[in-house]
Amino acid sequence: MITAENIKTTIESSLPCEHVQVEGDDGRHFSALIVSAEFNGKNTVQQHQLVYKSLGDKMKQEVHALSMRTLTPEQWGQES
Template identity: 65%
Template sequence: MVTPDYIKQLITASLPCTHIVVEGDDGTHFSAVIVSAEFSGRNRVQQHQLVYKALGDRMRDEIHALSMKTFSPQEWAEQQG
C-alpha cells in the first residue's frame, strides 16, 4: 500500500524541497504541500509538472489522486506571513 512517507521519499529524491508535508490515509488519495526553489519563476502548472515528473508512472499505477499546493521559498514565506 502506498503511504504518505513513500510519496514524500519519491518527491524528495528528484526534487530538492525545503518543506514538504504529504497526507492521506486510504492508500490512493493524497494531499501535499511542497516548497522548492525549483518552483521559482514557474507557474503552477509547471510546478505541478515537476512533481508529476518526480512521481513518474506511479501516478498512473499506484497513486489515484494527489492534490497539491506548491510554493517557491519566497511564496511560502509570504504565505506564512
C-alpha cells in the same frame, strides 16, 4: 499499498525541496504541500508537472489522486 511517507520520500529524492508535507490515509488519495526553489519563475501547471515527473510511474499505477499546493520558498516565507 503506497503511503504518504512513500510519496514524500519519492518527491524529496528527485526534486530539491525546502519542505514537503503529504497527507492521506487510504493509500489512493493524497494531498501535498511542496516548497521548492525549482518552482521559481514557473506557473502552477509547470510546478505541478515537476512534481508529477518526480513521482513517475507511481502516478500512473499507485496514486489515484494527488491534490497539491506548490510554493516557492519566498511564497512560503510570506505565509509563515
